[in-house]
Amino acid sequence: MHLVFCYGTLRLGESNHGVIKGAPLKESFCWTKGELYDTQDGYPALVQSEDEEHNVYGEVYEVDNQLLERINILEGYQEGRDHNLYDRVMQEI
Template sequence: MKYVFVYGTLRPGQKYHHLIEKFVEKTIPAFVKGRLYHLREGYPALLLERDLSSSVEIVPVRGDLLGFTELDPVLPILDELEDYFGPRDPRNMYERVTTLAITSDQSAISSTVYVFSGEKLDWLERNAVPIPTGDWVLGNS
């Protein structure tokens, strides 16, 4: 099984989940460590712990691990939605990276996730609203 960690509009019941729903084989609640922001455009941005300075508060960012048999049919859909053009491409809104997501039984599962780069921290601090609970869905319901 291959996993994608989703934390906003791609989570089950949210605005864009329908785009990939038919490919999802399994859904597991999980979290990653980082900092979550709400953008004015109506969706979240995540910075992972590894991309943050020690002065930034790190929280468990809640989301779901979506399990897929294959990522080949899913990644093009996600790449388009997330404005991802390739590794470190200057046109990228998000970067596609691999990280460990932690499940309720403390299992660490390798997953793909779309994140903002640490280089965008200052911009996020000025233009987005931090979500201290780490749960975008609860913060926007």
């Protein structure tokens, strides 16, 4: 199982939440250090920060390998590839 922090379209009530529908919600109000930016493509981007003043709020879901692969497809992520739409990183939530 994997814990995934969702801060954009995967959150409950957002356009892509159906991708993880049925995944257990572990935290509904949590945050991590960073800032959100508007990509102008219909989804936000999170940029990590060590700045205590900037937090991004979201939800944490527990997903299995199958749901993680669905997220990868949605997000255009392929492990080991140089030009993914996002990087999967471990970060304190």
